[in-house]
Amino acid sequence: MARFERHIFICTNVRPPDNPKGCCAAQGSEAIAAKFKEALHQRGLKGKIRANKAGCLDLCELGASVVIYPEGVWYGRVTLDDVDEIIESHLLGGKPVERLRVRDEYWKKPAAK
Numbered sequence: 001m002a003r004f005e006r007h008i009f010i011c012t013n014v015r016p017p018d019n020p021k022g023c024c025a026a027q028g029s030e031a032i033a034a035k036f037k038e039a040l041h042q043r044g045l046k047g048k049i050r051a052n053k054a055g056c057l058d059l060c061e062l063g064a065s066v067v068i069y070p071e072g073v074w075y076g077r078v079t080l081d082d083v084d085e086i087i088e089s090h091l092l093g094g095k096p097v098e099r100l101r102v103r104d105e106y107w108k109k110p111a112a113k
Helices: 029-042 080-092 104-108
Strands: 006-011 049-054 066-069 073-075
Touching: 006 029, 029 049, 029 080, 066 080, 073 080
Parallel strands: 006 049
Antiparallel strands: 006 066, 066 073
């Protein structure tokens, strides 16, 4: 089996409904993960690009969150409607979907106490 060219990690972490951080599962991430897997398969990309469910990616407030490696492109507030665009634009076209990207400035903000 050949090594995957890319990995898509979709956060499917579950937190209690009253957790102030929220969680990606509450934003439909299980269905998003399933759609990524199915859409990759339909496009003949199974074996080249791997879609994985992930535990917490620590972007709860931006859920559903997705990260694509090896580029290290992070997406936030991803919905089912965004999956095909991410595949077509980013994975096939080489152009990340800027409106969903988590900006570098986000990572530089002070941690919540």
